[in-house]
Amino acid sequence: MDLRAEILLEHSRAQSLRIAGWIGHRANRFAALIHLFLHDEYRVVQRSAWIVSLVAEKYPELLTPHLPAMVARMEEAGMPVAVKRNVLRILQYLVIPEPIQGPVMNSCFTFLEDPLETVAVKAFSMTVLANLAKDYPEIKNEIRLLIAEALENNPAPGIRSRARKVLKSIG
Template identity: 45%
Template structure:
């Protein structure tokens, strides 16, 4: 399969699943998909993000070597929201090495506190912060405070994830 052609052919769940099945747990294919995501034009980046995040969910270890580059991309303000959403989606399932944990926490706190941020990005960020709070319990009070402050303005997706966190850290 030519990944670029497959990504551009059709943007659908069916096509995403086809790409995910093709990549599977193959490191070379995953790296090729990652290269398209990191280096492709804006349209390729947007479309490659969906299958990339699903591949990383199924095989988190494949994404591990690329975390530094993904975080650099995540911090840029000029990327399409699909890029941000799919990076944050895959970070939920990847074990974040200690050297990146502080950076990821800062990014996720910024996302959940931003009234303009997409609901999915906030929901995924809450999950990431919940995972990191197990290793860094000092972030729990700040996490709870932001959840409580943002609650009235937030979406059902935010409420669902936030409710779970508040219950866990009563």
């Protein structure tokens, strides 16, 4: 299968599921998908993000070797929001390896502080930080302050809903 061509062929749930099924638990195919997700043009990045999420749900162990590159790419200036949004979406369901916890934490705090950041990126950042707060309870106060600021600056329903859940989870 020409993975890139198939991704560009059609943007639908059925197509994404078909490609995810073809990738399955094969590390080499997943690596090719990750390469497209991290390095291709916007439309390919956007469409491959959904497939990455689908495969990661079933086979989260395939992500492990790619997490450092995904986190590094997410931190780059000018990165398509689809990369940030989907990397964070995935990270909220994983136990983040210790070597990348610091960079992930820094990125999430930066995204929460940015008044121009999208609602989805802010919401996923809140959840990732709440998960990290289980190992780093000293960050809870900073999370609370940033959530209060986010609610003040952008009281979008997605921010309010996620903020309530995160505040409840961190106590």
